[in-house]
Amino acid sequence: MNVQIINKSKHATPSYETSGAAGMDLRANLNEPVILKPLERAIIKTGLFIALPVGFEAQVRPRSGLAAKKGITVLNAPGTVDADYRGEIGVILVNLSNEDFTINDGERIAQLVIAKHERIDWQEVEVLDETARGTGGFGSTGV
Numbered sequence: 001m002n003v004q005i006i007n008k009s010k011h012a013t014p015s016y017e018t019s020g021a022a023g024m025d026l027r028a029n030l031n032e033p034v035i036l037k038p039l040e041r042a043i044i045k046t047g048l049f050i051a052l053p054v055g056f057e058a059q060v061r062p063r064s065g066l067a068a069k070k071g072i073t074v075l076n077a078p079g080t081v082d083a084d085y086r087g088e089i090g091v092i093l094v095n096l097s098n099e100d101f102t103i104n105d106g107e108r109i110a111q112l113v114i115a116k117h118e119r120i121d122w123q124e125v126e127v128l129d130e131t132a133r134g135t136g137g138f139g140s141t142g143v
Contacts, residue, residue, distance in 0.1 A: 009047025071097030
């Protein structure tokens with residue numbers, strides 16, 4: 001699938017690092033470093049603008065290494081870039097650690113996954129089909 005992109009950043013266009021990768025790394029496009037204090041959040045711009053086909057979304061997801069090693073994650077994970085959005089892709093990062101974290105220009109801050117989605121029409125009913133699970137939720141299926 002071809003997707004149009006405008007790259008106004010100082011960095012290479014995102015690409016898949018391995019043949020089996022689902023996501024592409026997004027890099028911070030900054031004029032100066034940003035320091036995230038504990039529990040602080042910031043929108044970090046990427047310099048990327050895309051045009052997705054209708055029926056697809058771009059999901060902005062955390063990088064597992066940043067999350068596990070530094071406590072830095074995407075606050076609204078996964079963030080959604082809709083097919084009709086033409087603005088710059090920004091990443092809402094939050095620092096869940098106890099230490100300041102410095103984001104530098106070009107740092108890999110998130111990953112972008114392109115996903116197909118469906119649109120629905122609601123069908124209002126009085127009763128839903130029965131299932132074995134029924135109304136059980138939030139841990140009802142066991143440990």
